[in-house]
Amino acid sequence: MVRSSDENNPLMDDSDLHDEPRKVDSKDSSDGERTDDKLQTSEVISVHSIVPEYRLYKRRFLGTFALVVLNVVSGMTWPWFGPISNDMVAEFGVTLDEVNWLGNVMACVYLPVALSVPEIIRRYGIRRCCDLAAACLLISAWVRYAGTVHSLSSRGAYGLLFLGQFFAALAQPVFQVLGPKYSETWFDLKGRTTATMILSIANPVGGALGQLLSPIVGDTRQSILILGIMSTVAAPFVFLISAAPPTPPTYSASKKTPGLLSLLRVMFNKGLPTDPPMSIRERMDFTIIFLVFGILASATNVFGILTGEILQPAGYSSDTAGFMGAVLLLSGIVTAIATAPLFDRVFTSHLAITTKFLVPVLAASWLSLIWAVKPDNTAGLYAICALIGITSVTMLPVSLELACEVTRNADGSSSLLWFACNGFAIIFILGKRALRAGPDASPPLNMRRALIFNGAVVMGISASIFFLRGRQTRKQVDQERQQRQSISLPARGQTTGP
Structure with missing residues (x-):
């Protein structure tokens, strides 16, 4: 069996998706179009004497299930305080705008974290990226719950709640962004889109469940505790996620991130x-x-x-x-x-x-x-x-x-x-x-x-x-x-x- 890797197969260079010509003469649009067609053709048509073997592994379903669980739970955190905002004002002595910022902070932190996820995956792989996110999810759960201690002042309690939401904001985009990369890494052409679909809808499902559960599981402190328990239960699912299969399922999965x-x-x-x-x-x-x-x-x-x-x-x-x-x-x-x-x-x-x-x-x-x-x-x-x-x-x-x-x-x-x-x-x-x-x-x-x-x-x-x-x-x-x-x-x- 020959693995699909550039180091072991020098014949791969001329057809590799990463190594084809990339410049089109902007002075002549017709030449540019012909160059574009040649560029596409060179990606698809090639002949080699050595052919790699591709494989599928059943463990891909365990990783998908784990990512769904983590996506759902991390998705709950963003809208969790919306339905109980008035109760939060009465219970913690904060303003409605401050409660809204418990959700807004996640939107603000999401942007830079989402842009950093590909670099983390490239350097450390899918599994290590998920480990970091799961750790942040776990930390967020109990920092947030520490803010429910009755002896704390309203400012101290709000500070811990805000810090907990900040850590949750570090976790959520990781599980959401890496969905297409995980499906490309573990699934073949007959399952890639389905895997991406499952992973992409898990986060909004979590958001809907968060809005539904937060007002019905008890008072505000009990509600925060329940969210912490669910985050704690979800975090160990990260151990079901593997970085990459020993043999890739497709050619694109064999390429470096x-x-x-x-x-x-x-x-x-x-x-x-x-x-x-x-x-x-x-x-x-x-x-x-x-x-x-x-x-x-x-x-x-x-x-x-x-x-x-x-x-x-x-x-x-x-x-x-x-x-x-x-x-x-x-x-x-x-x-x-x-x-x-x-x-x-x-x-x-x-x-x-x-x-x-x-x-x-x-x-x-x-x-x-x-x-x-x-x-x-x-x-x-x-x-x-x-x-x-x-x-x-x-x-x-x-x-x-x-x-x-x-x-x-x-x-x-x-x-x-x-x-x-x-x-x-x-x-x-x-x-x-x-x-x-x-x-x-x-x-x-x-x-x-x-x-x-x-x-x-x-x-x-x-x-x-x-x-x-x-x-x-x-x-x-x-x-x-x-x-x-x-x-x-x-x-x-x-x-x-x-």
């Missing part, structure tokens, strides 16, 4: 010979994916945060607003579970076409909220929320996988996409709250201008999806390598390990 700096260099046409190359068109494609993913994912997240503020002025109760948020999430989860295997096995080479169909539907749904948020339109709002959930959650794994395809940099592309999601979310929250009508408006404090802003931005950015080509180069190369293996090793095929 490039990291975020590599992707940024290539995006600005300053790539090194060791960086995965990108053509001009692929850089345009990733820019489109970055903007569309960031805007649409942040619109969904912000709607979950501001659902009550949007719907209550129109006459809907807080319970109804919560149910609509639940419908959005649940419809999306069910659809994503049903469709992800189809993208792995049926529509495996049609991710770009899928985005061109789903994104306009999703954008139109957001735009329709401008007129749908009105009294006595419960059925219409439920239908729109379901449609938003179906399209947006389905787009999560599709966008993440498509970004990996055009960049050949799973951890770097995932980091930038989630950075965009949370960065735009902060802008959306501040902008929409600034656009809220005053108490003298009709109805008072309505969010109609915020909905117009949301719809206009979403429609404007989503229009760029029609310029996306989205050639799945990574998949083409993996398929070519597997076909070569099946020809060279017909008797053995693809084996399955423990």
Whole structure:
């Protein structure tokens, strides 16, 4: 058996995804296009006398399960104090703004941490990255609980609660960002998108559970204790995660992790010979994916945060607003579970076409909220929320996988996409709250201008999806390598390990 590694196989150099020519003559557009075609062809067509063997291991499911548990629990922390904010004010003697900052600190810390995750993975591997995050999750649990001691002053208690949230903010982006990298490392072409889907929806599921559980498990101190217990139970699951399989499942999984700096260099046409190359068109494609993913994912997240503020002025109760948020999430989860295997096995080479169909539907749904948020339109709002959930959650794994395809940099592309999601979310929250009508408006404090802003931005950015080509180069190369293996090793095929 020959392993797929550059050091052991000098014949790999001329077709390696990281070593092809990367410059296109900007003076002649037709020459540039021909060069782009040659660049893509050279990635897919190559002949070697030595063919690596690829394998799948059953332990990949244990790691996936562990990452789901850690993603769910870390996702609970962000919205945990939202439903009990008024109780926190009464119990700890803090202001409502200070309670809100227990959630805001996670959004602020998320941005730099998300950008650092690819470098940690590149230097220390998936497992060590998860170890650091699990340790932070565990520390956050009991630092936060230490703030519930009755003998502490309100300032001291709030300081410990804030510090606990800070440590939790160090953990959450790690488990969320590394999803596509883990699926690339452990899964083959028939399971990669499904694995990415499972890992990408685990965090929002945790957020929904956090909003549901925090007010029903007891008073505020008991609620913080329960969150600490769940974090403590979840942290040891990190021992089920392995860094990488002994033999990779695909050619792309055999390559060294490039990291975020590599992707940024290539995006600005300053790539090194060791960086995965990108053509001009692929850089345009990733820019489109970055903007569309960031805007649409942040619109969904912000709607979950501001659902009550949007719907209550129109006459809907807080319970109804919560149910609509639940419908959005649940419809999306069910659809994503049903469709992800189809993208792995049926529509495996049609991710770009899928985005061109789903994104306009999703954008139109957001735009329709401008007129749908009105009294006595419960059925219409439920239908729109379901449609938003179906399209947006389905787009999560599709966008993440498509970004990996055009960049050949799973951890770097995932980091930038989630950075965009949370960065735009902060802008959306501040902008929409600034656009809220005053108490003298009709109805008072309505969010109609915020909905117009949301719809206009979403429609404007989503229009760029029609310029996306989205050639799945990574998949083409993996398929070519597997076909070569099946020809060279017909008797053995693809084996399955423990």
